[in-house]
Amino acid sequence: MVPRYSRPDMVAIWSPETKFRIWFEIEAHACDALAKLGVIPESAAKTIWAKGGAATFDVERIDEIERETKHDVIAFLTHLAEIVGPDARFVHQGMTSSDVLDTCFSVQLARASDILLADMDALLDALKKRAFEHKETITIGRSHGIHAEPTTFGVKLAQAYAEFSRCRDRLVNAREEIATCAISGAVGTFANIDPTVEEHVADALGLKPEPVSTQVIPRDRHAMYFATLGVIASSVERLATEIRHLQRTEVLEVEEYFSPGQKGSSAMPHKRNPVLTENLTGLARMVRSFAMPAMENVALWHERDISHSSVERMIGPDATITLDFALARLTGVIEKLVVYPDNMMTNLNKFRGLVHSQRVLLALTQAGVSREDAYRLVQRNAMKVWNEGKDFLEELLGDAEVCAALSEDTLREKFDLGYHTKHVDTTFKRVFGES
Amino acid sequence: MVPRYSRPDMVAIWSPETKFRIWFEIEAHACDALAKLGVIPESAAKTIWAKGGAATFDVERIDEIERETKHDVIAFLTHLAEIVGPDARFVHQGMTSSDVLDTCFSVQLARASDILLADMDALLDALKKRAFEHKETITIGRSHGIHAEPTTFGVKLAQAYAEFSRCRDRLVNAREEIATCAISGAVGTFANIDPTVEEHVADALGLKPEPVSTQVIPRDRHAMYFATLGVIASSVERLATEIRHLQRTEVLEVEEYFSPGQKGSSAMPHKRNPVLTENLTGLARMVRSFAMPAMENVALWHERDISHSSVERMIGPDATITLDFALARLTGVIEKLVVYPDNMMTNLNKFRGLVHSQRVLLALTQAGVSREDAYRLVQRNAMKVWNEGKDFLEELLGDAEVCAALSEDTLREKFDLGYHTKHVDTTFKRVFGES
Amino acid sequence: MVPRYSRPDMVAIWSPETKFRIWFEIEAHACDALAKLGVIPESAAKTIWAKGGAATFDVERIDEIERETKHDVIAFLTHLAEIVGPDARFVHQGMTSSDVLDTCFSVQLARASDILLADMDALLDALKKRAFEHKETITIGRSHGIHAEPTTFGVKLAQAYAEFSRCRDRLVNAREEIATCAISGAVGTFANIDPTVEEHVADALGLKPEPVSTQVIPRDRHAMYFATLGVIASSVERLATEIRHLQRTEVLEVEEYFSPGQKGSSAMPHKRNPVLTENLTGLARMVRSFAMPAMENVALWHERDISHSSVERMIGPDATITLDFALARLTGVIEKLVVYPDNMMTNLNKFRGLVHSQRVLLALTQAGVSREDAYRLVQRNAMKVWNEGKDFLEELLGDAEVCAALSEDTLREKFDLGYHTKHVDTTFKRVFGES
């Protein structure tokens, strides 16, 4: 966790204080269920809620106990006993550490997912707003970094919206994957704790019971979760890369907002760099990389080992905190993005009509020219534009073979930009449900 | 694609013959829609279906043309024109190569997914069958590779069943991710092709139209697909690792089936090695690794670049072929797995009752001993079993402090194995819906 | 292995024929040493060399035997016995399969490395040639994709040369890592085979004896090897990305060579796309991804398991074949790269002198203006150029505060391009040892 790439709400989820509070709630809810079953006295459950609920857990003290016992849950339970008194012996009956740790991790990841979903909604809002704003802003579409045919800047943003809508759906699935509760005791047999306790705790915490935990919640769930974050990060990278490209000096179709007082370079005062989106591409690399150790965590030995724990202590906070920060940063970039429609049009016209080459090609074939001949005819005129700076329409009008197939009017009509934007409404309807 | 890790049905999906056949169908379905729109003659569409449908595409000839044009789709279309004759000029009207390539890739991945789903069903069947067979086969549960408490071998397999059920659900989601069709022309604007063509082709091929393709189907879909395969491979690794562990000489609770004639070692004739599951752990590493380049493919430049193509030419076949092989191999391993219940019981008894330590601990606390004291009492007797080879029950019966809290009958009752299996039915009902 | 990304010499290293030939040589060299020790008859060693050396191993037949024995080395030895006759019983004395397999893999990787080193030399030659050709070709240097200060195209290529020189050194190290020989028998104790046999075979094959193999050559060596290929691939990606950027329509400072007959787009005849370098970025993703399973291969269980084998059957060929192809393709791209110095100059002048801003900044501070004031003065004039299309020098000359610090002559001198290239010789001498 790097403070400069962190936001407080997400950081709070991963604090020791939050963790111990969730541990307490898991134990206390379990006590309720155990009391209902008559395994422990009702009065004990009440005392535990009353004293533990009012207490502030002392992280320093728990750490101190852990240094001796080398076991974090035992350290916490010992501290809890200091707070609760004799009734503390009814806590954790028939449970194992993993029941507490894994269920807590589920709660933390579910809460983290809720923040990420809210981040995603804000990003989608920003994308939608800017997409409609630039629905008709003509810009050149590019394949291979080379000018292809006209599109609109709004369509670019609609694509991003559709992509992040998918990411949102994936995140909902991922949240569901990890929102399970295990209170099943040693190796998950419920030998020492009734399955109804698990059901009660799950319900109280907004989780589902894990169908078969083997002391731990199976890690394929978490692998899927972190892999999903990796895919989302890759979509962040895609949009960030698009902006970095559009801001490069020779293109300059958009710019990240540059605040007064901001300095682009210690040496070159004129520089306005796309540093936010560059930063996002780096952050995406990190979030993506966490998918790999999460997948390696799946193959725990037998019913469980503890090798996953160190990985999750790192990637649990790092992946969610970094992605939260990245989504928020990306939202800010989109909201404040400075767009230059004039530059878009200047770029589009850079090759004097060449972007219309496919239309001419199609017109030729529709006029009965073979596909191979049509391609050859268009290419020979296109090359003059490309290599000699000629105007494409002028060249075509001067090419006898072309003119034998197409009239001047027909040719001129092929250079109408509106032709390329006629289905923007279709696309917007598909993506936004409205246009 | 390594032949020894490949099965023919999956390999066939990725053959040039299959690919060109799908390309043809995409083009021909598009012609149908274009004919209905009046863009091309109905007769042309019919001729294309008739001649192309009857033809066998000549892979050598297409390769030859590609060597000149350096463009695979143009090479195919040229060859198709050789087959179809003059009406071929109506093929590919308003389309780009990506319309063909990406939609074909969707068809291939969807078909591959269908095979993988069938593989998964076979694996689930095998797991279920063996799980019920060994529902009551007592075995020791292990945490950290150390004996913990008894469970049954059936519960181990039920866990695997639950895990692969989740994997199956994920695969269904992943299939849906990539089953889209794009026939949207250059940079995806539909400028030269009506959106209804896409709808028609999608429908004909069992796909959904891509809401907004930008000449290419967005690669976040494929990233999610390959990441999902990576997670499934990690679950394969988990089960394979379990079997490897259970087969090791000192454990020997199960063995992979060893066919007559098979040789375990060129040097040591007695060896029977878990080579199939070892192989599966290696294959899992490979399938998992493909998630990373798939995620790096997402950030194509602008509307599209072609960098994803080489990656997909490799991981498309390799990931699906390898996972298909791995799932089938794992199914075979499970079906034929030789299980040694006697060895399971011998292992369970290795530490003379120590597996019952938690029950004793709980009984002590329930009898009013503080948790810390109970832990200490159990541990001091457990250490004598561990270090001096004593019998746990005997030691406890000889410990005055223990006996002050628990009667002999109560103590003896704590060593009943049935106690640990009483919720096997619960688990089976949760996992299989029956028990 | 995808044929379109493969070259025959590298492919040949990984053919079954080559593999069996190397297996034979390992066995035959071992026989020589065993004969010298008197373990087997000298005549047997001679017969083995004579008959095996003259034979062509029948891959089909070996596969057939393997289908029964499920063991590849035993299958080969059985086939060898068919060729050699009774003396074949002296083959493989005291050895294990891994002695053959691992030493063979070393030979294959060493030969693959030799090809890669030759590829690298060809690439370095091409880079050097083009670097000297464009040593003084002025171009704009860019940070963050934004114009920074002038440099030369030769310096760009010198950087690539320096980077690939490092990659070459790394490859030499990586080759040394894997060029070891293990003939140490079961679990590597030399119980059944004298260590001098290993020394003899190692020497005969140009390898070093593995200090302590445990039946297998330790896989940290191979992890280092494939990780190194991954780093080299990342450098390929860097240079390919540079070219892709320089070829984009708005920049157009270089172009990949576009052969007559080549078609850039099935739909847009004017397109000339940087498809080779795009392809290289995809291939780089693949080679890089192989580092991960290679690292996961290190932690074999105990003295050895076989999980690494399936991984290596894939990444051994795939990583070396793909990198060989990529290096050769990159060399071709560099050799034939079309460079447009005029466009470089046009781009450099796009912001009318702004690239000289740092020099002005420094001149101001050297003239006694505080760093903060100087920055402010430069930035305010720079912004007029950036936003209003003004000429930077004109603006500065019209800024009273600037002129109070710097004379017109001094200001004009700051716009001399030669200033930026004065240390090109230094850089070239450092990189090439000459300038």
Add this chain to the structure above:
Amino acid sequence: MVPRYSRPDMVAIWSPETKFRIWFEIEAHACDALAKLGVIPESAAKTIWAKGGAATFDVERIDEIERETKHDVIAFLTHLAEIVGPDARFVHQGMTSSDVLDTCFSVQLARASDILLADMDALLDALKKRAFEHKETITIGRSHGIHAEPTTFGVKLAQAYAEFSRCRDRLVNAREEIATCAISGAVGTFANIDPTVEEHVADALGLKPEPVSTQVIPRDRHAMYFATLGVIASSVERLATEIRHLQRTEVLEVEEYFSPGQKGSSAMPHKRNPVLTENLTGLARMVRSFAMPAMENVALWHERDISHSSVERMIGPDATITLDFALARLTGVIEKLVVYPDNMMTNLNKFRGLVHSQRVLLALTQAGVSREDAYRLVQRNAMKVWNEGKDFLEELLGDAEVCAALSEDTLREKFDLGYHTKHVDTTFKRVFGES
């Protein structure tokens, strides 16, 4: 950075205080060189050293300035000016932020490497000590987790020693990769700063000048560095996995030291789990994963972009801190490892002589039996041992076909354990240079 997996010396390298101190030294050394060249006054350089050298940089204050300027180096220079006074305007002349940042990162990574090298030396010492202690401790060697042939525990540790010796060499190479200095100004042309400044700073900081930096030190160096750490982590995983295996209940040949007061399980008091080595396998997954984003960092755009920065802010500290912790933890595990030679011997004898099967096989072939027949003879007796619990030697002595080829004395001699350890000296001499 997770405190529980961190050690203070390594953490200190990555503190803001250390970073700003190194930044200051880079700037101050550069001033010395600039003063020598006459670019700035000698007195200024002296003042800068005097005031800056004595100062404690105020991290809070620098952060505050950065919040306005959004540029960390400018923030530091502004703060430095507050400390140094008017002479501060001579600081950073002709330099860019990257000169400071990248050279500082080199210093930090070089210092981190020195700690890691010391860690490695401590680990090698521990391994050597324990290897000699157990040089003759017989244990079973295992392939595929299955008993193979005897070896010694000392040889196992010698293998680990050899592996970490290679890791040490790799770390030395990796340190050299990143120990370079760049003071080359904007886009690395030395236009505004003489190359001798770089040489001076490099020399003063124990670095080498970067032959051609393009404002940044090329990131292939760092990719190689982090990939090397990933390989080392994989070797940590291998040794940790070995210990986890040897500690499992059924094997129990070694145990991690279990301190008094330590608790293995909150529920099962008898448990002594290999938690340290399990933890190490998890940490290894993390360190390994950092190689991937480091490789993705190589392909910066043009002369540089800033996408690498966020990655390095994370993996710079995380990789070195985690590996430092892991190496130290592993050293502690090895130093205190509890070894059970009796259990090793018990395990070795588990299959009543079967480990000697290969010797019998060889004896048979040397006695003139064909390889295939010998294999069959041995296997049929081996299977009786395996399946029916017979004693291998007894079975062989009762097999007429075997006895026809080998006398009883010869057979008995094949069951001598000393046979397998006769080359332990050879191995030790190769690995340690002594035996």
